[in-house]
Amino acid sequence: MKRFVLALDQGTTSSRAILYDQDARAVSQAQVEFSQIYPRPGWVEHDPEVILDSQFKAARRCVDQAGVMPADIAAIGITNQRETTLLWDRHTGRPVYNAIVWQCRRSAPQCDRLSAAGYTEEIAARTGLVVDAYFSATKIQWMLEELPGVREQALSGRLAFGTVDTWLVWNLTLGAVHATDSTNASRTMLMDLDRRTWDPRLCELLEIPASLLPDIRPSSGFFGKIADGVPGMERFAGIPITGIAGDQHAALFGQACLTPGSAKNTYGTGCFLLMNTGKQRVRSRSGLLSTLAWEIPSGACYALEGSVFNAGSAVQWLRDELKMVESAPACSALAATVEPADDLYFVSAFTGLGAPHWDMYARGLLIGLTRGTDRARIARAVLDGIAYQVADLIDAMEQDAGMRLTDLRADGGASASEPLMQFQADLLDCRVDRPADIETTALGAAFFAGLAVGFWDGLDTIASLRRTGKVFTPAMEADRRTRLRAGWHRALERAKAWEE
Ligand code: ADP
Secondary structure, three states: OEEEEEEEEEEEOOEEEEEOOOOOOOEEEEEEEOOOOOOOOOEEOOOOHHHHOHHHHHHHHHHHHHHOHHHEEEEEEEEEEOOOEEEOOOOOOOOOOOOOOOOOOOOOOHHHHHHOOOOOOHHHHHHOOOOOOOOOOHHHHHHHHHHOOHHHHOOOOEEEEHHHHHHHHHOOOOOOEEEEEEHHHHHOEEEEOOEEEOOOHHHHHHOHHHHOOEEEOEEEEEEEEOOOOOOOOHHHOOOEEEEEHHHHHHHHOOOOOOOOOOEEEEEEEEEEEEEEEEEEOOOOOOOOOEOOOOOOOEEEEEEEEEEEEEOOOHHHHHHHHOOOOOOOOOOOHHHHOOOOOOOEEEOOOOOOOOOOOEEEOOOOOOOOOOOOOHHHHHHHHHHHHHHHHHHHHHHHHEEEEHHOOEEEEOOOHHHOOOOHHHHHHHHHHOOOEEEEOOOOOHHHHHHHHHOOOOOOHHHHHHHHHHEEEEOOOOOHHHHHHHHHHHHHHHHHHOOOOOOO
Protein backbone atom coordinates (compact mmCIF):
# COMPACT_ATOMS: atom_id res chain seq x y z
CA MET A 1 0.00 0.00 0.00
CA LYS A 2 1.51 3.34 -1.10
CA ARG A 3 1.26 5.94 1.60
CA PHE A 4 1.77 9.33 -0.05
CA VAL A 5 0.96 11.63 -2.95
CA LEU A 6 3.55 14.20 -4.01
CA ALA A 7 2.47 17.64 -5.21
CA LEU A 8 4.82 19.72 -7.33
CA ASP A 9 3.86 23.40 -7.16
CA GLN A 10 5.79 25.36 -9.76
CA GLY A 11 5.09 29.01 -8.87
CA THR A 12 6.22 32.39 -10.17
CA THR A 13 8.96 32.99 -7.65
CA SER A 14 9.62 29.51 -6.27
CA SER A 15 9.15 25.82 -6.88
CA ARG A 16 7.70 23.78 -4.05
CA ALA A 17 7.05 20.16 -3.31
CA ILE A 18 4.71 18.83 -0.63
CA LEU A 19 4.11 15.25 0.36
CA TYR A 20 0.59 14.38 1.57
CA ASP A 21 -0.57 11.34 3.47
CA GLN A 22 -3.98 9.74 3.17
CA ASP A 23 -5.49 12.20 5.66
CA ALA A 24 -4.30 14.99 3.32
CA ARG A 25 -1.81 16.15 5.92
CA ALA A 26 1.41 17.68 4.66
CA VAL A 27 4.13 15.44 6.07
CA SER A 28 7.02 17.26 4.41
CA GLN A 29 7.60 20.28 2.25
CA ALA A 30 10.47 22.00 0.48
CA GLN A 31 10.77 25.24 -1.42
CA VAL A 32 13.45 26.48 -3.80
CA GLU A 33 13.34 30.10 -4.90
CA PHE A 34 14.67 31.16 -8.27
CA SER A 35 15.47 34.40 -9.98
CA GLN A 36 13.34 36.53 -12.24
CA ILE A 37 14.72 37.89 -15.48
CA TYR A 38 13.70 41.44 -16.44
CA PRO A 39 15.31 42.17 -19.84
CA ARG A 40 13.39 45.43 -20.28
CA PRO A 41 10.75 47.36 -18.34
CA GLY A 42 7.51 45.37 -18.41
CA TRP A 43 9.19 42.17 -19.64
CA VAL A 44 9.47 39.13 -17.37
CA GLU A 45 11.16 35.81 -18.18
CA HIS A 46 12.25 32.60 -16.45
CA ASP A 47 15.06 30.30 -17.48
CA PRO A 48 13.35 27.01 -18.46
CA GLU A 49 16.28 24.94 -17.12
CA VAL A 50 16.09 26.78 -13.80
CA ILE A 51 12.38 25.96 -13.61
CA LEU A 52 13.25 22.26 -13.95
CA ASP A 53 16.26 22.33 -11.61
CA SER A 54 14.44 24.18 -8.85
CA GLN A 55 11.38 21.93 -9.12
CA PHE A 56 13.40 18.72 -9.10
CA LYS A 57 15.53 19.95 -6.19
CA ALA A 58 12.39 20.74 -4.20
CA ALA A 59 11.04 17.24 -4.91
CA ARG A 60 14.27 15.56 -3.76
CA ARG A 61 14.51 17.66 -0.61
CA CYS A 62 10.89 17.09 0.29
CA VAL A 63 11.25 13.33 0.06
CA ASP A 64 14.66 13.27 1.80
CA GLN A 65 13.45 15.31 4.76
CA ALA A 66 10.58 12.93 5.34
CA GLY A 67 12.80 9.88 4.93
CA VAL A 68 10.23 8.55 2.49
CA MET A 69 11.12 6.10 -0.24
CA PRO A 70 9.88 7.13 -3.69
CA ALA A 71 8.39 3.63 -3.81
CA ASP A 72 5.91 4.85 -1.18
CA ILE A 73 4.54 7.53 -3.52
CA ALA A 74 1.31 6.55 -5.25
CA ALA A 75 1.21 9.44 -7.71
CA ILE A 76 2.46 12.92 -8.53
CA GLY A 77 0.25 15.96 -9.09
CA ILE A 78 1.47 19.12 -10.78
CA THR A 79 0.20 22.65 -10.32
CA ASN A 80 1.80 25.66 -11.90
CA GLN A 81 1.97 29.37 -12.60
CA ARG A 82 -0.52 29.77 -15.41
CA GLU A 83 -0.15 31.28 -18.89
CA THR A 84 3.67 31.32 -18.82
CA THR A 85 4.75 30.26 -22.29
CA LEU A 86 7.54 28.03 -23.61
CA LEU A 87 8.53 26.81 -27.06
CA TRP A 88 11.08 24.05 -27.49
CA ASP A 89 12.59 21.81 -30.13
CA ARG A 90 10.97 18.37 -30.17
CA HIS A 91 14.22 16.69 -31.28
CA THR A 92 16.73 18.24 -28.92
CA GLY A 93 14.33 19.22 -26.13
CA ARG A 94 16.01 22.61 -26.09
CA PRO A 95 13.88 25.74 -25.56
CA VAL A 96 14.08 28.31 -28.36
CA TYR A 97 13.84 31.14 -25.83
CA ASN A 98 13.29 31.80 -22.13
CA ALA A 99 9.84 31.17 -20.70
CA ILE A 100 7.73 34.31 -21.14
CA VAL A 101 6.06 34.83 -17.78
CA TRP A 102 2.35 35.63 -17.37
CA GLN A 103 3.17 39.10 -16.01
CA CYS A 104 5.12 40.03 -19.15
CA ARG A 105 3.54 42.82 -21.20
CA ARG A 106 5.64 42.44 -24.37
CA SER A 107 2.77 41.15 -26.50
CA ALA A 108 0.53 44.18 -25.87
CA PRO A 109 0.99 45.25 -29.54
CA GLN A 110 -0.29 41.83 -30.70
CA CYS A 111 -3.32 42.34 -28.45
CA ASP A 112 -3.91 45.87 -29.75
CA ARG A 113 -3.91 44.48 -33.26
CA LEU A 114 -6.59 41.92 -32.40
CA SER A 115 -8.72 44.53 -30.67
CA ALA A 116 -8.32 47.05 -33.50
CA ALA A 117 -9.39 44.38 -35.98
CA GLY A 118 -12.58 43.93 -33.96
CA TYR A 119 -11.99 40.40 -32.60
CA THR A 120 -12.51 41.14 -28.90
CA GLU A 121 -16.05 39.82 -28.70
CA GLU A 122 -15.48 36.75 -30.78
CA ILE A 123 -12.44 35.82 -28.69
CA ALA A 124 -14.38 36.36 -25.46
CA ALA A 125 -17.23 34.20 -26.77
CA ARG A 126 -14.88 31.38 -27.73
CA THR A 127 -12.45 31.44 -24.82
CA GLY A 128 -14.19 33.24 -21.94
CA LEU A 129 -11.21 35.61 -21.76
CA VAL A 130 -10.57 39.27 -22.47
CA VAL A 131 -7.88 39.96 -25.06
CA ASP A 132 -4.78 40.64 -22.97
CA ALA A 133 -1.03 40.07 -23.04
CA TYR A 134 -1.50 38.02 -19.85
CA PHE A 135 -2.64 34.93 -21.80
CA SER A 136 -0.30 32.59 -23.72
CA ALA A 137 -1.53 33.03 -27.31
CA THR A 138 -0.03 36.44 -28.02
CA LYS A 139 3.20 35.39 -26.25
CA ILE A 140 3.47 32.53 -28.77
CA GLN A 141 2.71 35.00 -31.55
CA TRP A 142 5.50 37.24 -30.30
CA MET A 143 8.02 34.36 -30.44
CA LEU A 144 6.91 33.38 -33.94
CA GLU A 145 7.13 36.95 -35.17
CA GLU A 146 10.21 38.24 -33.39
CA LEU A 147 12.65 35.35 -33.07
CA PRO A 148 14.57 34.64 -36.28
CA GLY A 149 13.75 31.31 -37.92
CA VAL A 150 11.21 30.28 -35.30
CA ARG A 151 8.13 30.51 -37.51
CA GLU A 152 9.80 28.32 -40.17
CA GLN A 153 10.75 25.75 -37.56
CA ALA A 154 7.22 25.81 -36.17
CA LEU A 155 5.71 25.32 -39.61
CA SER A 156 7.99 22.34 -40.22
CA GLY A 157 6.53 20.68 -37.10
CA ARG A 158 9.80 20.75 -35.20
CA LEU A 159 8.65 22.83 -32.25
CA ALA A 160 6.41 22.19 -29.29
CA PHE A 161 4.51 24.76 -27.22
CA GLY A 162 3.73 24.29 -23.58
CA THR A 163 2.74 26.06 -20.40
CA VAL A 164 4.89 25.14 -17.42
CA ASP A 165 2.94 21.94 -16.64
CA THR A 166 3.57 20.70 -20.18
CA TRP A 167 7.27 21.57 -19.97
CA LEU A 168 7.56 19.61 -16.71
CA VAL A 169 5.71 16.57 -18.07
CA TRP A 170 7.72 16.58 -21.30
CA ASN A 171 10.97 16.57 -19.32
CA LEU A 172 9.77 14.09 -16.70
CA THR A 173 8.84 11.65 -19.49
CA LEU A 174 11.98 12.41 -21.55
CA GLY A 175 9.87 13.75 -24.39
CA ALA A 176 7.37 10.88 -24.53
CA VAL A 177 4.35 12.96 -23.47
CA HIS A 178 3.30 16.33 -24.86
CA ALA A 179 0.15 17.12 -22.92
CA THR A 180 -1.58 19.70 -20.78
CA ASP A 181 -4.79 19.73 -18.78
CA SER A 182 -7.89 21.67 -19.70
CA THR A 183 -7.48 24.30 -16.95
CA ASN A 184 -4.07 25.31 -18.25
CA ALA A 185 -5.33 25.15 -21.83
CA SER A 186 -8.23 27.45 -20.87
CA ARG A 187 -5.68 30.20 -20.14
CA THR A 188 -3.94 30.15 -23.49
CA MET A 189 -6.71 32.05 -25.35
CA LEU A 190 -6.64 29.22 -27.92
CA MET A 191 -9.10 26.82 -26.30
CA ASP A 192 -12.80 26.60 -27.09
CA LEU A 193 -14.16 26.86 -23.57
CA ASP A 194 -17.36 24.93 -24.28
CA ARG A 195 -15.78 22.03 -26.14
CA ARG A 196 -12.46 22.04 -24.27
CA THR A 197 -10.51 21.49 -27.49
CA TRP A 198 -8.11 23.73 -29.39
CA ASP A 199 -10.06 26.17 -31.51
CA PRO A 200 -8.95 25.98 -35.19
CA ARG A 201 -10.47 29.39 -35.92
CA LEU A 202 -8.33 31.05 -33.24
CA CYS A 203 -5.19 29.22 -34.37
CA GLU A 204 -5.85 30.53 -37.86
CA LEU A 205 -6.59 34.04 -36.69
CA LEU A 206 -3.39 34.21 -34.65
CA GLU A 207 -1.35 32.25 -37.21
CA ILE A 208 -0.34 29.65 -34.66
CA PRO A 209 0.37 26.24 -36.25
CA ALA A 210 -1.74 23.54 -34.60
CA SER A 211 1.29 21.21 -34.70
CA LEU A 212 2.75 23.22 -31.79
CA LEU A 213 -0.06 22.37 -29.40
CA PRO A 214 -0.12 19.64 -26.73
CA ASP A 215 -2.96 17.17 -26.12
CA ILE A 216 -5.62 18.52 -23.80
CA ARG A 217 -6.57 16.05 -21.05
CA PRO A 218 -8.69 16.12 -17.88
CA SER A 219 -7.03 17.49 -14.73
CA SER A 220 -7.34 14.12 -13.02
CA GLY A 221 -6.12 11.11 -15.01
CA PHE A 222 -3.01 9.42 -16.30
CA PHE A 223 -0.50 11.69 -18.06
CA GLY A 224 2.57 9.47 -18.04
CA LYS A 225 5.18 7.86 -15.80
CA ILE A 226 8.45 9.44 -14.79
CA ALA A 227 10.93 7.94 -17.22
CA ASP A 228 14.12 6.11 -16.29
CA GLY A 229 17.12 8.39 -16.07
CA VAL A 230 15.53 11.85 -15.91
CA PRO A 231 18.49 13.94 -14.72
CA GLY A 232 17.94 14.83 -11.06
CA MET A 233 14.81 12.68 -10.80
CA GLU A 234 16.33 9.21 -11.23
CA ARG A 235 14.93 8.00 -7.93
CA PHE A 236 11.40 8.87 -8.95
CA ALA A 237 11.36 6.68 -12.07
CA GLY A 238 8.09 4.86 -12.60
CA ILE A 239 5.86 7.09 -10.47
CA PRO A 240 2.75 8.08 -12.46
CA ILE A 241 1.80 11.72 -13.00
CA THR A 242 -1.98 11.68 -12.63
CA GLY A 243 -3.02 15.25 -11.90
CA ILE A 244 -2.39 18.65 -13.47
CA ALA A 245 -4.10 21.99 -12.90
CA GLY A 246 -3.25 25.67 -13.03
CA ASP A 247 -2.56 27.15 -9.60
CA GLN A 248 -5.86 28.99 -9.03
CA HIS A 249 -7.92 26.01 -10.23
CA ALA A 250 -5.96 23.68 -7.97
CA ALA A 251 -6.57 26.05 -5.04
CA LEU A 252 -10.33 26.03 -5.73
CA PHE A 253 -10.25 22.23 -5.64
CA GLY A 254 -7.91 22.14 -2.63
CA GLN A 255 -10.41 24.36 -0.82
CA ALA A 256 -13.09 21.80 -1.74
CA CYS A 257 -15.27 24.45 -3.41
CA LEU A 258 -17.10 21.61 -5.09
CA THR A 259 -20.64 22.99 -5.34
CA PRO A 260 -22.01 25.88 -7.41
CA GLY A 261 -21.87 29.14 -5.45
CA SER A 262 -18.84 28.16 -3.40
CA ALA A 263 -15.78 30.35 -3.82
CA LYS A 264 -12.24 30.83 -2.66
CA ASN A 265 -10.19 33.96 -2.46
CA THR A 266 -6.43 33.91 -2.28
CA TYR A 267 -5.14 36.95 -0.40
CA GLY A 268 -1.60 37.34 -1.68
CA THR A 269 0.27 40.20 -3.31
CA GLY A 270 -2.93 40.49 -5.35
CA CYS A 271 -6.18 38.61 -4.80
CA PHE A 272 -7.49 35.79 -6.97
CA LEU A 273 -11.16 35.03 -6.53
CA LEU A 274 -12.79 32.02 -8.19
CA MET A 275 -16.42 30.98 -7.86
CA ASN A 276 -17.67 27.55 -8.88
CA THR A 277 -20.57 28.02 -11.34
CA GLY A 278 -21.22 24.32 -11.93
CA LYS A 279 -21.61 22.52 -15.24
CA GLN A 280 -22.53 25.67 -17.10
CA ARG A 281 -20.17 28.30 -18.28
CA VAL A 282 -21.40 31.75 -17.21
CA ARG A 283 -20.86 34.78 -19.44
CA SER A 284 -19.88 37.81 -17.42
CA ARG A 285 -21.35 41.25 -17.94
CA SER A 286 -18.80 42.88 -15.66
CA GLY A 287 -15.56 41.89 -17.31
CA LEU A 288 -14.89 38.84 -15.15
CA LEU A 289 -13.28 35.87 -16.85
CA SER A 290 -15.13 32.63 -17.50
CA THR A 291 -12.79 29.77 -17.00
CA LEU A 292 -12.72 26.09 -16.40
CA ALA A 293 -12.73 25.15 -12.72
CA TRP A 294 -11.50 21.64 -13.58
CA GLU A 295 -12.31 18.57 -15.59
CA ILE A 296 -12.44 15.22 -13.83
CA PRO A 297 -13.84 11.88 -15.02
CA SER A 298 -17.31 12.79 -13.70
CA GLY A 299 -17.36 15.92 -15.89
CA ALA A 300 -16.23 19.48 -16.36
CA CYS A 301 -16.95 22.25 -13.93
CA TYR A 302 -16.76 25.97 -14.73
CA ALA A 303 -15.88 29.06 -12.71
CA LEU A 304 -15.89 32.83 -12.80
CA GLU A 305 -12.61 34.48 -11.99
CA GLY A 306 -11.69 37.98 -10.93
CA SER A 307 -8.65 39.54 -9.40
CA VAL A 308 -7.62 42.52 -7.32
CA PHE A 309 -4.30 43.76 -8.70
CA ASN A 310 -3.00 45.19 -5.44
CA ALA A 311 -3.93 43.64 -2.11
CA GLY A 312 -1.08 42.45 0.15
CA SER A 313 1.16 44.74 -1.87
CA ALA A 314 -0.54 47.68 -0.13
CA VAL A 315 0.64 46.25 3.19
CA GLN A 316 4.13 45.92 1.73
CA TRP A 317 3.91 49.55 0.66
CA LEU A 318 3.19 50.64 4.25
CA ARG A 319 6.12 48.55 5.38
CA ASP A 320 8.71 49.26 2.68
CA GLU A 321 7.98 52.71 1.26
CA LEU A 322 6.31 54.48 4.19
CA LYS A 323 8.17 52.45 6.83
CA MET A 324 5.06 52.81 8.98
CA VAL A 325 5.11 49.21 10.17
CA GLU A 326 7.90 46.70 10.74
CA SER A 327 6.15 43.77 9.14
CA ALA A 328 2.90 42.60 7.60
CA PRO A 329 1.72 40.96 10.86
CA ALA A 330 2.56 44.22 12.69
CA CYS A 331 0.30 46.09 10.26
CA SER A 332 -2.49 43.72 11.07
CA ALA A 333 -1.93 44.04 14.83
CA LEU A 334 -1.94 47.85 14.56
CA ALA A 335 -5.13 47.85 12.50
CA ALA A 336 -6.82 45.65 15.08
CA THR A 337 -6.51 48.44 17.69
CA VAL A 338 -9.18 50.53 15.91
CA GLU A 339 -12.58 49.87 14.34
CA PRO A 340 -13.28 50.10 10.59
CA ALA A 341 -14.25 53.70 9.84
CA ASP A 342 -16.72 55.28 7.44
CA ASP A 343 -14.68 58.45 7.07
CA LEU A 344 -11.22 57.24 6.07
CA TYR A 345 -10.63 55.05 3.02
CA PHE A 346 -7.63 53.70 1.18
CA VAL A 347 -7.96 52.61 -2.47
CA SER A 348 -4.88 50.59 -3.48
CA ALA A 349 -5.20 51.37 -7.21
CA PHE A 350 -1.40 51.51 -7.64
CA THR A 351 -1.69 50.03 -11.13
CA GLY A 352 -5.29 50.89 -11.90
CA LEU A 353 -8.45 48.99 -11.02
CA GLY A 354 -9.47 45.59 -12.37
CA ALA A 355 -12.88 43.91 -12.40
CA PRO A 356 -15.55 45.05 -12.00
CA HIS A 357 -14.37 48.69 -12.17
CA TRP A 358 -11.84 48.40 -15.00
CA ASP A 359 -10.04 51.68 -14.90
CA MET A 360 -6.41 51.56 -15.99
CA TYR A 361 -6.09 55.26 -15.16
CA ALA A 362 -7.21 55.02 -11.53
CA ARG A 363 -4.45 55.54 -8.96
CA GLY A 364 -4.09 54.97 -5.23
CA LEU A 365 -5.92 57.24 -2.84
CA LEU A 366 -6.12 57.88 0.90
CA ILE A 367 -9.10 60.10 1.65
CA GLY A 368 -10.72 61.47 4.77
CA LEU A 369 -7.54 62.60 6.52
CA THR A 370 -7.98 64.83 9.57
CA ARG A 371 -5.54 66.08 12.18
CA GLY A 372 -6.47 63.05 14.26
CA THR A 373 -5.59 60.43 11.65
CA ASP A 374 -2.87 58.18 13.02
CA ARG A 375 -0.90 55.12 11.95
CA ALA A 376 -3.45 52.69 13.31
CA ARG A 377 -6.28 54.26 11.34
CA ILE A 378 -4.24 54.21 8.17
CA ALA A 379 -3.26 50.57 8.67
CA ARG A 380 -6.93 49.79 9.24
CA ALA A 381 -7.96 51.62 6.04
CA VAL A 382 -5.34 49.72 4.05
CA LEU A 383 -6.56 46.32 5.23
CA ASP A 384 -10.21 47.29 4.88
CA GLY A 385 -9.50 48.48 1.32
CA ILE A 386 -8.59 44.91 0.40
CA ALA A 387 -11.88 43.58 1.76
CA TYR A 388 -13.94 46.24 -0.06
CA GLN A 389 -12.39 45.33 -3.40
CA VAL A 390 -13.07 41.64 -2.83
CA ALA A 391 -16.68 42.46 -1.86
CA ASP A 392 -17.15 44.43 -5.11
CA LEU A 393 -15.85 41.44 -7.08
CA ILE A 394 -18.18 39.07 -5.26
CA ASP A 395 -21.18 41.30 -5.94
CA ALA A 396 -20.34 41.20 -9.64
CA MET A 397 -19.94 37.42 -9.56
CA GLU A 398 -23.23 36.89 -7.77
CA GLN A 399 -24.99 39.00 -10.35
CA ASP A 400 -23.31 37.33 -13.32
CA ALA A 401 -23.90 33.83 -12.01
CA GLY A 402 -27.33 34.49 -10.51
CA MET A 403 -26.06 32.67 -7.41
CA ARG A 404 -25.58 33.76 -3.84
CA LEU A 405 -22.21 33.06 -2.28
CA THR A 406 -22.59 30.25 0.22
CA ASP A 407 -19.35 30.78 2.06
CA LEU A 408 -16.01 32.27 1.20
CA ARG A 409 -12.93 30.14 1.67
CA ALA A 410 -9.78 32.14 2.26
CA ASP A 411 -6.11 31.37 1.74
CA GLY A 412 -2.86 33.14 0.82
CA GLY A 413 -0.40 35.02 3.04
CA ALA A 414 -2.69 37.89 4.04
CA SER A 415 -5.46 35.51 5.13
CA ALA A 416 -3.38 35.32 8.31
CA SER A 417 -4.78 38.74 9.21
CA GLU A 418 -7.63 38.34 11.69
CA PRO A 419 -9.01 41.89 11.34
CA LEU A 420 -9.04 41.51 7.57
CA MET A 421 -10.86 38.17 7.70
CA GLN A 422 -13.43 39.41 10.22
CA PHE A 423 -14.09 42.59 8.26
CA GLN A 424 -14.48 40.53 5.09
CA ALA A 425 -17.14 38.38 6.76
CA ASP A 426 -18.88 41.51 8.07
CA LEU A 427 -18.90 43.23 4.68
CA LEU A 428 -20.16 40.18 2.81
CA ASP A 429 -22.55 39.14 5.56
CA CYS A 430 -21.23 35.67 4.93
CA ARG A 431 -18.96 33.24 6.73
CA VAL A 432 -15.29 33.34 5.84
CA ASP A 433 -13.63 30.00 6.35
CA ARG A 434 -9.86 29.75 6.59
CA PRO A 435 -8.44 26.21 6.36
CA ALA A 436 -5.94 24.82 8.85
CA ASP A 437 -3.45 24.37 6.01
CA ILE A 438 -3.42 27.39 3.69
CA GLU A 439 -1.28 25.60 1.06
CA THR A 440 -4.42 24.87 -0.90
CA THR A 441 -2.78 24.97 -4.34
CA ALA A 442 -0.49 22.03 -3.71
CA LEU A 443 -3.27 20.21 -1.90
CA GLY A 444 -5.56 20.59 -4.92
CA ALA A 445 -2.89 19.12 -7.20
CA ALA A 446 -2.49 16.21 -4.79
CA PHE A 447 -6.27 15.70 -4.79
CA PHE A 448 -6.44 15.54 -8.59
CA ALA A 449 -3.57 13.05 -8.70
CA GLY A 450 -4.80 10.95 -5.78
CA LEU A 451 -8.34 10.65 -7.15
CA ALA A 452 -7.03 9.24 -10.42
CA VAL A 453 -5.21 6.35 -8.72
CA GLY A 454 -7.84 5.58 -6.09
CA PHE A 455 -5.68 6.97 -3.27
CA TRP A 456 -8.84 8.95 -2.43
CA ASP A 457 -12.10 7.51 -3.61
CA GLY A 458 -14.26 10.45 -4.63
CA LEU A 459 -15.41 14.00 -4.12
CA ASP A 460 -17.12 13.26 -0.80
CA THR A 461 -13.80 12.12 0.57
CA ILE A 462 -12.08 15.24 -0.78
CA ALA A 463 -14.72 17.43 0.89
CA SER A 464 -14.24 15.61 4.19
CA LEU A 465 -10.46 16.01 4.05
CA ARG A 466 -10.53 19.80 3.96
CA ARG A 467 -9.95 20.95 7.52
CA THR A 468 -11.26 24.30 8.68
CA GLY A 469 -8.79 26.28 10.75
CA LYS A 470 -11.05 29.17 11.74
CA VAL A 471 -14.44 30.47 10.70
CA PHE A 472 -15.14 34.22 10.83
CA THR A 473 -18.85 34.81 11.35
CA PRO A 474 -20.49 38.08 10.28
CA ALA A 475 -21.40 40.30 13.20
CA MET A 476 -22.14 43.69 11.68
CA GLU A 477 -25.47 45.50 11.57
CA ALA A 478 -26.87 45.91 8.07
CA ASP A 479 -27.03 49.76 8.27
CA ARG A 480 -23.45 50.01 9.26
CA ARG A 481 -22.42 47.75 6.38
CA THR A 482 -24.44 49.88 3.96
CA ARG A 483 -22.91 53.10 5.28
CA LEU A 484 -19.38 51.74 5.09
CA ARG A 485 -19.79 50.49 1.56
CA ALA A 486 -21.40 53.71 0.39
CA GLY A 487 -18.38 55.62 1.71
CA TRP A 488 -16.08 53.18 -0.06
CA HIS A 489 -17.81 53.75 -3.37
CA ARG A 490 -17.49 57.52 -2.96
CA ALA A 491 -13.76 57.12 -2.36
CA LEU A 492 -13.46 54.78 -5.32
CA GLU A 493 -15.08 57.32 -7.64
CA ARG A 494 -12.50 59.87 -6.58
CA ALA A 495 -9.62 57.47 -7.34
CA LYS A 496 -10.85 56.77 -10.87
CA ALA A 497 -9.53 58.41 -14.05
CA TRP A 498 -6.70 60.13 -12.21
CA GLU A 499 -3.85 59.57 -14.62
CA GLU A 500 -4.43 61.41 -17.83
P1 ADP B 1 2.24 35.75 -3.10
O1 ADP B 1 2.00 34.29 -3.25
O2 ADP B 1 1.36 36.62 -3.94
O3 ADP B 1 3.67 36.16 -3.16
P2 ADP B 1 1.53 35.31 -0.31
O4 ADP B 1 0.34 34.45 -0.42
O5 ADP B 1 2.81 34.72 0.18
O6 ADP B 1 1.76 36.14 -1.64
O7 ADP B 1 1.13 36.53 0.64
C1 ADP B 1 2.03 37.57 0.88
C2 ADP B 1 1.27 38.88 1.02
O8 ADP B 1 0.45 38.84 2.17
C3 ADP B 1 2.21 40.05 1.18
O9 ADP B 1 1.81 41.07 0.29
C4 ADP B 1 2.04 40.50 2.62
O10 ADP B 1 2.07 41.90 2.72
C5 ADP B 1 0.68 39.97 2.99
N1 ADP B 1 0.63 39.49 4.39
C6 ADP B 1 1.29 38.45 4.92
N2 ADP B 1 0.99 38.29 6.23
C7 ADP B 1 0.09 39.25 6.52
C8 ADP B 1 -0.61 39.65 7.71
N3 ADP B 1 -0.47 38.99 8.87
N4 ADP B 1 -1.43 40.70 7.63
C9 ADP B 1 -1.61 41.36 6.48
N5 ADP B 1 -0.98 41.05 5.33
C10 ADP B 1 -0.14 40.02 5.34
